[in-house]
Amino acid sequence: MNEVFRSIPELISHRALHSPDQIAFKQNQYEIDYLHLDLFSTNLACSLVEQGLEHHDSVAIWAPNSIEWIVAAVAIHKAGGKIVPINTRMKGLEAEYILNASHAKFLFTVDNFLGQDFGKIAKKQNLSFLQTVIYLNNKNIFINNNPHSLDCLPEIDSQDTADIIFTSGTTGKPKGVMVSHEQNIKVFDYWSTHIGLKDSDRYLIVNPFFHTFGYKAGWLACLIRGCIGFPLDVFDPEAVLSLIHEESITMLPGPPTLYQSLMQSKSFSESNISSLRLGVTGAATIPVQLIHDMRDVLGFETVITAYGLTESTGVVSMCTTVDSAETIANTSGKAIEGVEIKCVNADGIELPPFEAGEILVRGFNVMKGYFEDLKATHDAIDSEGWLHTGDIGFLDESGYLKITDRVKDMFIVGGFNTYPAEIENIMSSNAAIAQVAVIGVPDERMGEVAKAFVILKNQMNISEEALIAWCKENMANYKVPRTIKFVDKLPTNAAGKIMKFELKE
Numbered sequence: 354m355n356e357v358f359r360s361i362p363e364l365i366s367h368r369a370l371h372s373p374d375q376i377a378f379k380q381n382q383y384e385i386d387y388l389h390l391d392l393f394s395t396n397l398a399c400s401l402v403e404q405g406l407e408h409h410d411s412v413a414i415w416a417p418n419s420i421e422w423i424v425a426a427v428a429i430h431k432a433g434g435k436i437v438p439i440n441t442r443m444k445g446l447e448a449e450y451i452l453n454a455s456h457a458k459f460l461f462t463v464d465n466f467l468g469q470d471f472g473k474i475a476k477k478q479n480l481s482f483l484q485t486v487i488y489l490n491n492k493n494i495f496i497n498n499n500p501h502s503l504d505c506l507p508e509i510d511s512q513d514t515a516d517i518i519f520t521s522g523t524t525g526k527p528k529g530v531m532v533s534h535e536q537n538i539k540v541f542d543y544w545s546t547h548i549g550l551k552d553s554d555r556y557l558i559v560n561p562f563f564h565t566f567g568y569k570a571g572w573l574a575c576l577i578r579g580c581i582g583f584p585l586d587v588f589d590p591e592a593v594l595s596l597i598h599e600e601s602i603t604m605l606p607g608p609p610t611l612y613q614s615l616m617q618s619k620s621f622s623e624s625n626i627s628s629l630r631l632g633v634t635g636a637a638t639i640p641v642q643l644i645h646d647m648r649d650v651l652g653f654e655t656v657i658t659a660y661g662l663t664e665s666t667g668v669v670s671m672c673t674t675v676d677s678a679e680t681i682a683n684t685s686g687k688a689i690e691g692v693e694i695k696c697v698n699a700d701g702i703e704l705p706p707f708e709a710g711e712i713l714v715r716g717f718n719v720m721k722g723y724f725e726d727l728k729a730t731h732d733a734i735d736s737e738g739w740l741h742t743g744d745i746g747f748l749d750e751s752g753y754l755k756i757t758d759r760v761k762d763m764f765i766v767g768g769f770n771t772y773p774a775e776i777e778n779i780m781s782s783n784a785a786i787a788q789v790a791v792i793g794v795p796d797e798r799m800g801e802v803a804k805a806f807v808i809l810k811n812q813m814n815i816s817e818e819a820l821i822a823w824c825k826e827n828m829a830n831y832k833v834p835r836t837i838k839f840v841d842k843l844p845t846n847a848a849g850k851i852m853k854f855e856l857k858e
Contacts, residue, residue, distance in 0.1 A: 360509040360534040362431045364576055365391050378420045378572070378582045379600070385420050390427065393495040397428035399505050400494070404485060406459060408433035408507045411482075411517060413457040415439035415448060415471045417586035418562050421489040423572050425461045426562075430534070433507040434459075436516040437529070438563035441466060442846060449478035455517050455529055455724060456482045463490050466586070511535035517724050518565060518663050529724035530663045537569055538577065540666040540718050543689055545574045547671055548633055548657050552579040555628075556604040557596060559585050559611060565667035570606065570633070580604070590618035598625045606633035609643055610845060613787060616650060617811060631655045640781040641682040648678070660685030660756060664733065664740055666718040670694060670754045684753040685746075692716030694754055695739075696747050709747040709757050713739040745772065762853065764793025764801040766831040773853075776803055779828050783820070785813040790843050790851045791834065805834040806843060806856055 358364040368377070369391035377390050385393075406412065412434045416422055426436050437455040439448055452460065452475065460483055462471040472486045487494055515534045519527040550556070556575050560567035562584070575582035583600055585593070593615060596602060605611075612634065615621060632653040639658060647656045658681050661668040672686035688694045695703050696710040704710045719740045722730035734740050745763070746756040758772035765771065773791040780789045788808040793801040809815065815823075817837045824833045844855040 358538055359511040360430065360513070361427065361515060361537065361573070361576075362394075362509050364538065365394065365427055365431075368576060368579065372579065375579070376581050377576070378423060378584060380420050380584050383420060385424070390424060393424050394427035394431055395503065395506075397425065397495055398431035399503075401428060401432045401434070401459065402505050404459075406432050406434055409435065409514070410459075411435045411437050411455045411457045412459040412461065413437040413439055413452055413455065414562075415441070415443075415460060415462045415475070416489050417441050417463070417466050418558060418567065418584040419489065419586060420584060421492075421495075422461075422562050422584070424495060425487075425489060426568075430509065430515060431506055433509060433513070435514045435531075438516070438518060438568065439471075440563050440846070441471075441561065445474045445478050448475060449480060451519050451527065451529075452478070452483055453481050454519070454527070458482055458484050460486045461489050462486060464488055465490075509534060514721060516568075518563075518568075520663055528726055528729050531721040531724050532666050533721060536666045536718060536721075537573060540668050540689075541569050541574050542577050544570060544659075544668050544671070545578045547673075547689070548631060549655055549674060550574060550578045550580060550604060550631065554578070554580040554604045554631065555583065555600055555602050556580055557583045557585060557593065557600070557602040559588050559593065559605070559607050565661070565663055566606070569667050588614075590614045591620055594618060594620060594624040594626065597629060601628040603628055603630040605629060605631075608850060609634055609639050610788065610843075610851075612643060612647055612651060616646060617787060627652060629653055633657050633659060635659045635661075635685065639682045640778075641679055642782075644678040644682045656681060658682070658685055660754060661718075662742055662744070664720045664742070665692075665714055666720065668718060669712075669714050669742075680753065684749070684755050686754065687752045688714075688716075688754070689718070692718055694748065694752075704747070706750045707747050709745055712742045712744045712746045712754070712756070714742060715739045764803075766793075766796075766802055767799045771801075771803065771832055773803070776805070776824075776828065776832050776834070779832075780805060780807070780824065782827075783815075783823060785809055785815045785820075787811075787813075788843060790853060790856060792853050792856050794836075794857075796835070799831075803832060803834040805837045806840050807837055808840060808843065 368387040373388035376384050377387050412429045429436050437457050464470040512533050514531045515537050517529040519529050558571040562568045572582050629652050632647050635658050647653045655674050657672050659671040670686045670688050672681045693715045695713050698710045715738045745758045758774040762773050776791045777789050787810040790806045791803050794804045796802040844852045
């Protein structure tokens with residue numbers, strides 16, 4: 354993208370003007386070109402303004418991935434609003450908190466997703482700001498039979514807040530992260546260029562739109578590069594394998610669990626996935642073997658890992674296309690251009706290479722702040738502009754970042770700080786293990802000890818005693834899980850991250 358766009362609406366207008374007939378997105382049998390994406394979103398934006406939406410108002414979207422989701426999001430931006438995505442796994446009280454905390458006046462939703470009518474659920478909650486619920490599966494909302502002048506739409510500034518995305522709330526109440534139009538476009542123009550996303554790519558967007566990975570690295574990246582996006586509402590390995598073949602999918606990012614699930618699928622061996630070209634993943638722990646498998650088994654030409662968080666507009670560091678499998682699996686690459694990283698100890702003193710501490714980030718990607726929460730913003734971003742991530746890691750002598758864990762996931766075994774990701778990384782090298790998640794559990798003598806939840810590979814078998822013995826041979830004794838539970842699946846959120854609080858429960 355050579356042009357510099359001030360806002361997402363300006364980017365859409367450019368695409369509609371220069372490539373009106375080009376297909377932007379396709380889902381099932383429905384497809385939309387740039388001309389109609391621009392037209393429908395403008396119609397809806399004018400309607401929102403007519404119904405009382407004012408510049409800088411918040412509008413929530415509680416719905417699965419769809420073309421309608423994208424049209425609604427662009428319309429909200431054109432009307433000067435801020436998008437507030439809501440996790441489709443959430444229940445009534447959780448959605449109520451986000452709707453109230455974001456001051457959302459409008460809600461776009463659906464009346465039947467996995468048997469749930471989100472609009473009906475929302476109407477039962479105690480909502481302080483919500484005025485209107487609009488169903489996305491009513492196609493009439495995109496058609497304006499009485500076209501109005503575009504004068505009704507405000508001018509969008511590059512510094513206007515484009516979205517408020519709420520954090521997971523694992524350390525307390527979720528907080529709303531504010532990011533501007535300019536930050537979104539600048540970060541994901543860089544990201545798209547760096548990974549080698551082309552206008553000829555066919556991008557299957559499995560990651561949910563309520564998450565930065567599905568929204569910004571997903572459909573927004575498609576718009577920035579001009580490639581075709583294929584939104585998928587529910588992840589199903591068989592459906593994904595089918596779509597890769599039918600639509601000649603070239604781009605498929607996702608968490609490690611996505612690729613592991615595909616390879617464990619019953620129909621994998623008969624599937625034609627030869628079109629796959631580009632894969633992007635990221636996690637605190639990634640088995641080196643998975644990177645080899647992504648290249649050799651899944652057939653990706655390019656495999657890249659990256660690190661980011663909602664508060665950093667989704668991206669902090671990235672590997673390169675020429676890095677080794679070991680580097681890609683064991684590090685999260687170097688800081689993107691214009692961004693600084695340092696690791697500090699508990700006293701805030703910068704640490705030398707290979708010494709682990711809290712990861713701090715500074716640059717154009719750091720959020721504007723938490724919505725309506727100055728204290729939390731000041732706690733997260735210090736007076737010098739450094740974002741305190743809460744992640745633990747170290748930099749090597751070349752500036753490559755290694756994530757070792759989350760501060761809050763750490764537990765103490767007999768006085769030793771113990772990081773689940775470190776144990777998971779070692780256990781992942783065992784040939785019998787497909788996936789593993791480790792938590793700390795109370796212990797009378799040691800305070801806490803490790804417990805591992807393990808999914809075995811197909812046709813593999815190992816006893817708890819044998820696996821614990823293997824762990825004793827391969828890691829310090831205080832890290833060795835005292836108990837191992839074999840499971841068929843691990844609880845994951847819709848973004849593919851393992852929900853350790855459920856394991857603890």
